[in-house]
Amino acid sequence: MLLTINGAAREVALSDDTSLLDALRGDLGLMATRFGCGAESCGACMVLVDGKPSYACTTPIDALRGKAVTTLEGLGDAARPHPLQQAFLDEQAGQCGYCLSGILISAKALLDRTSTPTRDDIVQALDKHLCRCGAHARIIRAVQRAAARMSTSSAT
């Protein structure tokens, strides 16, 4: 089966009911998307499917024909980090970091939708994500910082 992951076509030889998370972390070797609960309750496995935040743990690959999947690896890298990734590093927004890839994905979907989110918009977009270390306040600040940077750079 052919999947489109981070803009590239990837062939996987897996049964249709395989979860996207198993495909990503298994055959595809993309480890940034994480298992947390397997029940859409924590957001650790969040990816974008056609730009919409989706739980990779419960999405069968069969449902992804003709759709584009974006994982954290698709946002940016050390040489060209996404403004969100840069802002999370600038704010040191994380402790153990296990929840961050899913949170970055939902934050990206939010900033793609609105370039000037309020604090409430951010809280609402991230409320499906759990963080146990208590990095929430920093994470919210990081999203605000990224939004400010993105709207400044798009205005110039």
Added chain:
Amino acid sequence: MTAIALPLGLLENPRLEQWIGFEKAGTIRIASGKVELGQGILTALVQIAADELDVTAQRIALVSGRTQATPREGFTAGSLSVEHSGGSIRLVAAEVRGLLLGIAARRLNCAETDLTVVDGAIHRWGVATGLDYWQLASGLDLTQNASGSRPLKPAHLRKYIGTSVPRVDLPAKVLGSARPFIHDLRPDGLLHARVIRQPWPGAELAGPEQVTAHADIQVVRLRNFVAVVAATEQAAVAAAEKVASQLQWTGGVPLRPEQATPGWIATQPSLNATVTRGVKGDHAPAAKRFKRTYTKPFIAHASIGPSCALAHFENGKLRVWTHSQGVFPLRDSLAKAMQLDVSAITVEHVQGAGCYGHNGADDVACDAAILAREIPSKTIRVMWSRADELAAAPFGTAMVVTLEATLSSSGMPIDWTTEVWGGPHAQRPGAAGGVNLLGAEALPNPPKRPPPIEIPEAAGGSGLRNASLLYDVPHQTLVNHIATALEPRTSSMRGLGAFANVFAIESFVDELAAEANVDPLAYRLAMTSDPRARAVMEQAARMADWTLQKAAGQGRGFAYSRYKNRAGYRAVFVDVDVDEDVRLRRVWCAVDAGLVINPDGVHNQVEGGIIQAASWALKESVVFDQGRVASNTWDTYPILRFSEVPEIHVTLMDRPRDPPLGVGEVAQGPMAAAIGNAVADALGMRIRDLPMTRERIIATIAG
């Protein structure tokens, strides 16, 4: 040379080479027995080493938590890593710098004081000599013992210590560019396994004789230890479900709902101890007495990533990859549990998801080790399910704390009794010679669990942690009851007994202040002589503008503590809105942590502690039903969410000349009390049982 008291780490690992090496030109190996748990310790240790060695941080290659390559430093626990490992590394780095300068001075025929170090290069009178550490290191005997005799760098010359160096481990986690977690390891030929846990403590497998599973699945059965092993994780998960549905269990200790209540714990057989301090004064028999009881339930570690480990057994040698807090104690316990020689086992730390105490990390490592021995020459990876993560790891024990005070005519306490009931807090693998690895307990001939113990007060105590008053009260009595046969397992969770004890004491002090009709802050200050304690209280009060008027339904609360009565100081104010739910609005917090290695790291720890303690105080309790731990999903064990997180303001007191004090757990106790005091302020009624849920508020209002 003056003899100085060396830190424990240096006494147990005395040779310089155990901590430092110059094997590779341009970099310096620094080894620590402490491990990264998400708290940023690796970054702090790099800062310490770089400063004392006069090199840029990039030159420090840190190795941590490997039985074959790092000093033995017990557990990464108790907010002690900066003090202990940092303290040792600081002394070693300063000494090695001095020894290398000594060699350089002899070679250059000059005085040591003529020399300086610029990023590892030796300069004389400010001019490069062409010599550097790596050339000189060949002439240095690093097998010699550390003496700790070289002076440490004075505050004004430090470059890294005291600055917010960014975390060294965070980029990989934010950029998705590496595989930072143990969950991400995929060595060649890896097999995936799942363990089907006993449904309740001590459950015995009653049947069937044979289970059916897919032909590709290997089922391992060793008395009550059942696991499935497969080529893919997906197949292992499916097989575990299929096998679990066939198993029948009997015996053991099925868990009843009432066993999860603190009141039940207080009726169980216990080890009892009483301590008294101070001088009992003569007070009138008619003096006013005041007594209250506070409780907390069992709580779960509830890490976002389930526990995970890998193990490989070949030619009698066992290799284990783990996110345990203590690779050496785990190695020793695995040796006992599996009847292997310690020298046949190597244990290596790889980062896991956030760790807040003795969680499932050691247990899952044992699971992997058992399976690796059953299936030799293959690397076996075990990951726990979400349900097991919430239900099978040791819990933080439920506790009951009863406080009684005799009051002077002015309403100040003159005699005080603290009585504490709870399960054990110190049951880590290796504690008091016990093993405590869940998988091993399911095998034939299970090893002994650690006996219930109280950690000595000199090491911070456990059930009695922070039970001893920080206030000037002339006489106090401490009574400790440790339940001896409690199921399920309880062990160390962030703050140990401090969370319940500080919640109780700081709630009670507010009740006493109200009884005396004195402002709660003024009441505390009136019985606090420690100037550092007074300073954090006054600082927090300035931050919060304590005198501010409040609207109806709003409440403000204060609490203070000094973690373990010896580590970091913390004073906190909170604002809450209370209707039927408690909404935590704002938190103002002042912390005195002595010398701060990384201010942003301390802020991060304190903020995180505030949020986690608020989650414990407002939402969390473990529930038993139908023999099992029923709170085994995020729906049944909810934690604080983004929409419930308060605005947080933290100030660190400036104490660069005082020794560093641990901060990882400083937030836990006062937070619950401050919330409780704010709720009492808003409602005019006090909640003494945690968590302060909607149901509790409604019940309290209804009387």
